Amino acid sequence: xxxxxxxxxxxxxxxxxxxxxxxxxxxxxxxxxxxxxxxxxxxxxxxxxxxxxxxxxxxxxxxxxxxxxxxxxxxxxxxxxxxxxxxxxxxxxxxxxxxxxxxxxxxxxxxxxxxxxxxxxxxxxxxxxxxxxxxxxxxxxxxxxxxxxxxxxxxxxxxxxxxxxxxxxxxxxxxxxxxxxxxxxxxxxxxxxxxxxxxxxxxxxxxxxxxxxxxxxxxxx
Numbered sequence: 001x002x003x004x005x006x007x008x009x010x011x012x013x014x015x016x017x018x019x020x021x022x023x024x025x026x027x028x029x030x031x032x033x034x035x036x037x038x039x040x041x042x043x044x045x046x047x048x049x050x051x052x053x054x055x056x057x058x059x060x061x062x063x064x065x066x067x068x069x070x071x072x073x074x075x076x077x078x079x080x081x082x083x084x085x086x087x088x089x090x091x092x093x094x095x096x097x098x099x100x101x102x103x104x105x106x107x108x109x110x111x112x113x114x115x116x117x118x119x120x121x122x123x124x125x126x127x128x129x130x131x132x133x134x135x136x137x138x139x140x141x142x143x144x145x146x147x148x149x150x151x152x153x154x155x156x157x158x159x160x161x162x163x164x165x166x167x168x169x170x171x172x173x174x175x176x177x178x179x180x181x182x183x184x185x186x187x188x189x190x191x192x193x194x195x196x197x198x199x200x201x202x203x204x205x206x207x208x209x210x211x212x213x214x215x216x217x218x219x220x221x
Contacts, residue, residue, distance in 0.1 A: 002177040006190060008218035009131055010045065010169040010202075015143060015162030016211050018049055018203040032160045034140070037129075043139055043163045045128035045202070050171065053202055054125075054193030055111045061196055062103045068092050080108060080117035106185045110175070122176045122186060128169040137167055145208075162210065171215070187220065194218075 018035050034043045059065050059078055066074045068082040068091050083104060085091050095101045105118070112121035130139060142159045173190060177183045194215045201211035 001179075002183070004175045004177060004183070004187065005221045006171075006173040006175070006187075006218060007221065008171055009216050010128055010171050011214045011216050012163060012165050012167050012169075013212040013214055014165050014209055015141060016045075016167075016203050016213070017160055017162045017205055018043075018045060032158070034161045034163060042130050044130065045169050045171075047125035047127045049203065050128065050197075051111070051123065051125040053197055053200075054190075055107075057196035057200060058107055058189065058193050061192065062107060063094075063100060064104055064107075067094060077111075077114075078104065078108065080113045080115040083108075102185075103189075106182070106189050109181065110186055110189055119178065120176065122178070122181070123190065124174040124176075126172040126174075128171045131168040131170050134166075134168045138164055139167060140164075160205070168216075191218075 016034075017032065019032060035046065036043050055077065064078050064082075067078075069076065073082075083091060083095060083101070090096070090101070095104070109118045110122045141162050141164045143162055144159055175186050175190060177186060198214055200206065202213050203211040205211070
């Protein structure tokens with residue numbers, strides 16, 4: 001087994017909000033706080049948020065969202081039973097497209113398959129901590145927003161905490177390459193996932209302009 005590591009920085013182009021799940025009411029405080037390390041009180045980007053966003057966008061990009069899912073399964077991650085039936089036959093004529101089939105298999109190898117057909121999950125995404133060169137910057141801002149009730153034309157103001165634009169986080173992605181894997185295909189899919197996030201957003205409230213990011217200084221080791 002070979003383990004590759006992709007390192008770099010996430011540069012915020014707009015404010016980022018990934019909620020901390022704080023259910024404590026603070027009088028005069030911020031309603032929606034960002035997630036923070038309990039020991040340092042510094043914001044961070046959970047690896048699960050980055051990994052989940054990558055997988056979701058890649059499924060849309062490849063074209064397998066809801067393919068072969070039952071009504072009950074729609075919205076759930078792709079797995080190998082959506083590709084082959086119990087007799088080992090392709091379940092949908094779409095997979096006569098060899099490129100689509102290969103991309104789908106690479107996706108399942110990379111992010112995991114609950115059916116276990118492809119063995120262990122190849123990707124490991126670590127939590128992203130504030131870069132040292134950003135520690136002197138302001139790491140929190142309170143953005144005032146109004147929730148508008150369109151029926152009675154009333155506004156309910158609230159504050160949302162964000163990590164401001166310009167702050168950078170270090171990211172660390174590890175990829176296991178097993179015998180029989182195509183290393184270049186796995187690396188290319190990781191890089192494509194990051195590119196898709198750059199063209200979309202990370203975290204919450206993306207439709208309001210939050211979470212625009214750029215992945216910089218990327219290097220495989």
